[in-house]
Amino acid sequence: MSARVRARAQRHDYTLDDLRPLLVQPEQDRLKTLEHKLETPEALAEAIGEVLPQAAIVSQQRRGEELRSAMQPVMLTNIRETVRKNPELFAEAIFPSIGPAVRKATRAALEAMIQRMDDIIQRTMTVQSLRWRIQAARTGRPFVEIVMLHNLVYRVEHVFLLHRESGLVLQHVAAEDVASEDPDQVSAMLAAIDDFARDAFRAEKEGGLSRFCVGGLTGIIEHGPRAALVAIVRGVATKDVELSLAETLEQIHRQYGSALTQFRGEVTAFEPTREALLGCMREKRLRRAKSRRRGILALVAIAALVTTIAGIGGTILYARHQRFVGYLEALGEEPGVTVTRTGRRGGRRFVEGLGDPLARDPAALLAPHGFRASDIELRFEPVYSLEPPLIERRARQVLRPPPGVSLLLAGGTLRATGVAERAWIDRARLLATTLPGIDALDEARLFEAEALASTQAAAAALEGTRVAFAPGSSRPSPAERARLDAAARAATTLLASAPRSGLAARIEIIGHVDPTGTPAQNEQLSEARAASVAAELGKRGVPAEHLSVRGAGQANLGARRATFAVHLAPVGEGS
Amino acid sequence: MTVLEKHKVCLLGATGVGKTSLVMRFVRSIFSDAYQTTIGTKIESKHVVCGDHVVALVLWDLSGEDEFQRVRLSYLRGAAGYLLVADGTRRATVETAMALHDAAMGILGDVPRVLVLNKADLRAFWELDAAYERELASRWTLFETSAKTGAGVEEAFVALGHALLQR
Numbered sequence: 001m002s003a004r005v006r007a008r009a010q011r012h013d014y015t016l017d018d019l020r021p022l023l024v025q026p027e028q029d030r031l032k033t034l035e036h037k038l039e040t041p042e043a044l045a046e047a048i049g050e051v052l053p054q055a056a057i058v059s060q061q062r063r064g065e066e067l068r069s070a071m072q073p074v075m076l077t078n079i080r081e082t083v084r085k086n087p088e089l090f091a092e093a094i095f096p097s098i099g100p101a102v103r104k105a106t107r108a109a110l111e112a113m114i115q116r117m118d119d120i121i122q123r124t125m126t127v128q129s130l131r132w133r134i135q136a137a138r139t140g141r142p143f144v145e146i147v148m149l150h151n152l153v154y155r156v157e158h159v160f161l162l163h164r165e166s167g168l169v170l171q172h173v174a175a176e177d178v179a180s181e182d183p184d185q186v187s188a189m190l191a192a193i194d195d196f197a198r199d200a201f202r203a204e205k206e207g208g209l210s211r212f213c214v215g216g217l218t219g220i221i222e223h224g225p226r227a228a229l230v231a232i233v234r235g236v237a238t239k240d241v242e243l244s245l246a247e248t249l250e251q252i253h254r255q256y257g258s259a260l261t262q263f264r265g266e267v268t269a270f271e272p273t274r275e276a277l278l279g280c281m282r283e284k285r286l287r288r289a290k291s292r293r294r295g296i297l298a299l300v301a302i303a304a305l306v307t308t309i310a311g312i313g314g315t316i317l318y319a320r321h322q323r324f325v326g327y328l329e330a331l332g333e334e335p336g337v338t339v340t341r342t343g344r345r346g347g348r349r350f351v352e353g354l355g356d357p358l359a360r361d362p363a364a365l366l367a368p369h370g371f372r373a374s375d376i377e378l379r380f381e382p383v384y385s386l387e388p389p390l391i392e393r394r395a396r397q398v399l400r401p402p403p404g405v406s407l408l409l410a411g412g413t414l415r416a417t418g419v420a421e422r423a424w425i426d427r428a429r430l431l432a433t434t435l436p437g438i439d440a441l442d443e444a445r446l447f448e449a450e451a452l453a454s455t456q457a458a459a460a461a462l463e464g465t466r467v468a469f470a471p472g473s474s475r476p477s478p479a480e481r482a483r484l485d486a487a488a489r490a491a492t493t494l495l496a497s498a499p500r501s502g503l504a505a506r507i508e509i510i511g512h513v514d515p516t517g518t519p520a521q522n523e524q525l526s527e528a529r530a531a532s533v534a535a536e537l538g539k540r541g542v543p544a545e546h547l548s549v550r551g552a553g554q555a556n557l558g559a560r561r562a563t564f565a566v567h568l569a570p571v572g573e574g575s
Numbered sequence: 576m577t578v579l580e581k582h583k584v585c586l587l588g589a590t591g592v593g594k595t596s597l598v599m600r601f602v603r604s605i606f607s608d609a610y611q612t613t614i615g616t617k618i619e620s621k622h623v624v625c626g627d628h629v630v631a632l633v634l635w636d637l638s639g640e641d642e643f644q645r646v647r648l649s650y651l652r653g654a655a656g657y658l659l660v661a662d663g664t665r666r667a668t669v670e671t672a673m674a675l676h677d678a679a680m681g682i683l684g685d686v687p688r689v690l691v692l693n694k695a696d697l698r699a700f701w702e703l704d705a706a707y708e709r710e711l712a713s714r715w716t717l718f719e720t721s722a723k724t725g726a727g728v729e730e731a732f733v734a735l736g737h738a739l740l741q742r
Binding site: 163164165166167168169182184185188189191192193195196198199264265266267268 | 579580581582583603606610614615616618619620630631633635647649650652653654655739742
């Protein structure tokens, strides 16, 4: 106790300040120590340093994400600052992990590049490219869309949210056009395989199946403490997918931590996670100017090819059309054939019309115009044609003229020319006018074969006849009467039948003398003898205008007689 | 009807008791039986109607237990219940079922379960005496089933579904 205080104590005169040290000295000392700790940075740092690890653990346990959220900006700034100020230090720190990371990224990039190159090769003017075009035409989707569909770097086709412990599906989303099997069974089987793999290889508990590849599909599994996200990816998935899975899984754990911990089968509680899972349904497509140019080149090439083919096809088709027109024109010119309709039926040309059975067969005209019988369908209804060539053909078919008879149609008249037997002529007379298109039969120049024979026989008989005379006499001896009768009969027959065989007959009577007389006498006598025979024939009814006489005179001296020469000439050429 | 809950359920039993045959007609499976011999389980699913709701059961049909192979107990993890199957004509299979039950209890705790005595169509050949059956019935939700006729199977699943829903 100080002297001043002792003095005051003797006077019983204490102040509060005098008493405070006596009463609260220990507390004041502690307060001072605390003040020292709080106000002296070094001491404060030492105090916090002692409890910081424990505080972080407690905070993590009790306040969940708050500590992490609070620390994150500071740490990020620190890291950024450290890297900026001392890159070597950072490089040293990440060196052990950067090698594998680079290798992994390079491998993924290479795989993607190989796949893209493969796609390019497959796309340019290949059968596949054509197939895509056909697919585009068939589905009505733009070609570009089809190409894009086939040129995905990757596409997430399924995302499963699994309850880690039971393997049950809490949520599942799938791409629209992807068929999905029972997600519960698929995910349970994945969980079983995961368990199996861990058991079989005694993997540590925290690990697990993280990636599997089946054909073009890759399964990526992101494990969390209570749940796992599984993405089924077509193509070469980049790190983006894994990153999005990790972020989504963290978010789900933050929002549904207690629901996951206390999960007893109530899957409806996880219905809202659908949106988050949809966020993982990523896809990456190829975008390359080069390939678009190739696409255009391919299009141009196809267009050129199509144009060429169309040109060649057009030329062939035009030539074929011209041949068809030529064929139709030929049919039109053909007597007895009438074309009524032409066109195409079932891709095949057809020609319809009317055809006389006696006309030329339309099928026979196909080959000269370069068509096969199968190229054009011909349908011709049979008709009687009244065209002159057909009428003539029909007349010939019906009348069957014998050789030497020709038929010719002029107007409605059928002119028959030549020699035929009477029976045929009679039949022709009967039938000709019954034929369509024939009004009359002109038979002016149609002669009977029988009449001709009769004429020729009579002419031969007459020319074989010799009428004898007595020496110096100009009159036939009475003994010659029978011969004169026969000659007269033959002459009559001749003159009657000759016109019927189209001939004009002239009978020349020639007188002959023996060599005894003088030439003048012989001339006179020979003429007299011929005239007397003519007179005898005249007496027997032979018209004198058909007879002519001539004396042979000195020219042919021999027997005393008269002979006959028959001159036949076609009617109209004069006698 | 909406799917209210979804549960993992395990099918346990000795080899040859007819687990797979039993459920074949009542479940939907997209996987081949071969998985049972390769990874030791096969997954099936079964929807059980409970009142206005449907409980989806994802069945882990575990390969049978015998002297050559053990049930892979890690597959029990996360199961909400289980179905023990035994063969009435072989008393030993009931004992195997009980042993599996003990193992399951160790992993899952006291969860809903039913005991199924299969091969009811061969009841005349059963090795279980009446007293033993009574004892089982007193301790278990017990069903007698026949894979051959399908009798009792649906009932066993429905009972398990109800028990899971009421937990």
